[in-house]
Amino acid sequence: MRTGNILVADDDRAIRTVLSQALGRQGHTVQTTGTASTLWQWVNDGAGDLVITDVVMPDENGLDLIPRIKKLRPNLRVIVMSAQNTLLTAVKATERGAFEYLPKPFDLRELLSVVERALSEPKGEAADAELDPHLEEERLPLIGRSPAMQEIYRVLARLMGTDLTVMVYGESGTGKELVSRALHDYGKRRQGPFVAINMAAIPRELIESELFGHEKGAFTGAANRFVGRFEQAGGGTLFLDEIGDMPLEAQTRLLRVLQEGEYTTVGGRTPIKADVRIVTATHRDLRQMVRQGLFREDLYYRLNVVPIRLPPLRERSEDIPELVRHFFSQTQDEGLPAKSLEPDALEDLKRYRWPGNVRELENVVRRLVALYSQETITRDIVRAELSDSPAEEVNGVANDESLGDAVERHLREYFQAHEDSLPASGLYERILHEVERPLIELSLAATRGNQIRAAKLLGVNRNTLRKKIRDLDIQVIRGVK
Numbered sequence: 001m002r003t004g005n006i007l008v009a010d011d012d013r014a015i016r017t018v019l020s021q022a023l024g025r026q027g028h029t030v031q032t033t034g035t036a037s038t039l040w041q042w043v044n045d046g047a048g049d050l051v052i053t054d055v056v057m058p059d060e061n062g063l064d065l066i067p068r069i070k071k072l073r074p075n076l077r078v079i080v081m082s083a084q085n086t087l088l089t090a091v092k093a094t095e096r097g098a099f100e101y102l103p104k105p106f107d108l109r110e111l112l113s114v115v116e117r118a119l120s121e122p123k124g125e126a127a128d129a130e131l132d133p134h135l136e137e138e139r140l141p142l143i144g145r146s147p148a149m150q151e152i153y154r155v156l157a158r159l160m161g162t163d164l165t166v167m168v169y170g171e172s173g174t175g176k177e178l179v180s181r182a183l184h185d186y187g188k189r190r191q192g193p194f195v196a197i198n199m200a201a202i203p204r205e206l207i208e209s210e211l212f213g214h215e216k217g218a219f220t221g222a223a224n225r226f227v228g229r230f231e232q233a234g235g236g237t238l239f240l241d242e243i244g245d246m247p248l249e250a251q252t253r254l255l256r257v258l259q260e261g262e263y264t265t266v267g268g269r270t271p272i273k274a275d276v277r278i279v280t281a282t283h284r285d286l287r288q289m290v291r292q293g294l295f296r297e298d299l300y301y302r303l304n305v306v307p308i309r310l311p312p313l314r315e316r317s318e319d320i321p322e323l324v325r326h327f328f329s330q331t332q333d334e335g336l337p338a339k340s341l342e343p344d345a346l347e348d349l350k351r352y353r354w355p356g357n358v359r360e361l362e363n364v365v366r367r368l369v370a371l372y373s374q375e376t377i378t379r380d381i382v383r384a385e386l387s388d389s390p391a392e393e394v395n396g397v398a399n400d401e402s403l404g405d406a407v408e409r410h411l412r413e414y415f416q417a418h419e420d421s422l423p424a425s426g427l428y429e430r431i432l433h434e435v436e437r438p439l440i441e442l443s444l445a446a447t448r449g450n451q452i453r454a455a456k457l458l459g460v461n462r463n464t465l466r467k468k469i470r471d472l473d474i475q476v477i478r479g480v481k
């Protein structure tokens with residue numbers, strides 16, 4: 001392990017102490033300060049092999065210091081820690097040339113491993129930080145500072161300078177399109193177009209011509225040449241929404257385009273170079289679709305280069321107050337009256353399950369603004385509105401569906417997808433495994449990973465359970481519910 005002299009700037013004395021002790025134990029020498037000016041002085045004097053800095057300090061913002069540090073000492077790496085956990089802070093830190101960005105509170109082990117990387121990874125040519133002057137004034141595109149959202153901001157910031165293919169997962173209404181747009185808007189193709197196409201909304205037989213375009217007369221009804229979405233998105237980002245709904249034939253064609261980097265229009269002969277960054281989104285479990293033969297495995301790996309999972313709103317209910325404020329201020333900008341919520345009304349919103357996620361919350365807020373004249377919305381009003389929300393539906397499937405119905409529905413889709421042919425043999429075992437896996441995983445989760453209790457719950461012998469866990473390659477996480 002490489003050790004070095006580390007400069008730490010944070011106005012919080014407790015953080016300075018913790019870092020000083022932890023880094024000291026690893027053999028580093030540590031200089032700490034509570035101000036940006038002292039940090040700058042040290043850097044100026046040539047001290048330090050690495051900088052760890054906070055963002056908000058009494059005299060100057062740590063982010064503003066980074067370009068100056070980079071200019072003076074391009075090889076001095078800077079790690080930014082911040083309690084201002086927004087997408088903008090993460091993007092700005094990365095854009096200004098920070099080596100890594102860590103939202104506070106941070107995990108000490110993670111910080112130590114970042115320090116280790118910062119000191120040992122070879123230093124390439126330090127790229128000039130390319131500043132986007134619009135970044136300052138812009139409104140935040142993504143709201144929420146829960147740990148889950150902060151992790152997403154961190155990933156987004158890291159992806160900013162790349163053209164990597166990204167797949168965004170998440171239930172309906174969790175913000176998949178918004179995240180895909182942010183990837184484009186803050187990415188290096190931001191000057192190019194962002195073109196979105198929803199696979200579920202286009203008739204199967206038109207998907208290929210919609211994606212790749214068609215020549216005049218290519219098929220009945222093709223009266224003119226049509227420019228496909230790949231061409232429209234040239235130099236920019238192509239967002240393929242609901243990728244799980246793409247028919248198998250179109251999947252094969254898309255895979256070929258991704259492999260070869262070029263495509264032809266329907267009815268055309270001349271290959272056209274594909275110049276798009278692909279971002280896809282789905283609310284389906286694509287891995288399961290691959291296992292079921294409904295999605296091509298090779299395409300899945302091509303598209304799933306960087307997966308981003310957006311958590312459902314019920315797993316980040318701490319974001320709800322900020323989201324509500326955001327939607328209130330949006331409606332106000334549209335000329336509607338200002339509103340606020342009583343604290344216990346907000347508590348009810350935080351406890352609700354939000355099967356339709358942020359979209360459903362946005363709709364509820366809009367209804368509250370439009371339908372009620374009082375400025376302060378009470379708990380009774382919120383309760384009445386929530387009870388009017390449509391029966392709980394997740395991903396369009398009614399919750400009263402029985403297990404048997406669900407299995408039948410999946411099997412019907414499965415057989416239909418194979419049209420005139422039959423699925424591969426061994427269907428009985430495959431289907432039973434599909435059911436066994438969630439049954440065992442959820443039983444283990446319910447017993448916090450205790451295999452004796454899980455075996456009892458399931459009514460099977462302990463050795464049988466152990467064998468199943470091994471055969472199905474299930475990860476047992478103890479103590480997590």
Ligand SMILES: Nc1ncnc2c1ncn2[C@@H]1O[C@H](COP(=O)(O)OP(=O)(O)OP(=O)(O)O)[C@@H](O)[C@H]1O
Binds near residue numbers: 144177178241326362
């Ligand atoms: N973090 C967020 N901050 C602010 N608004 C959000 C956030 N997440 C989602 N929204 C809003 O919620 C609505 C739904 O978001 P979006 O369309 O991106 O979801 P989606 O996951 O793509 O949904 P679907 O799968 O149904 O297409 C949009 O109006 C979007 O602006």
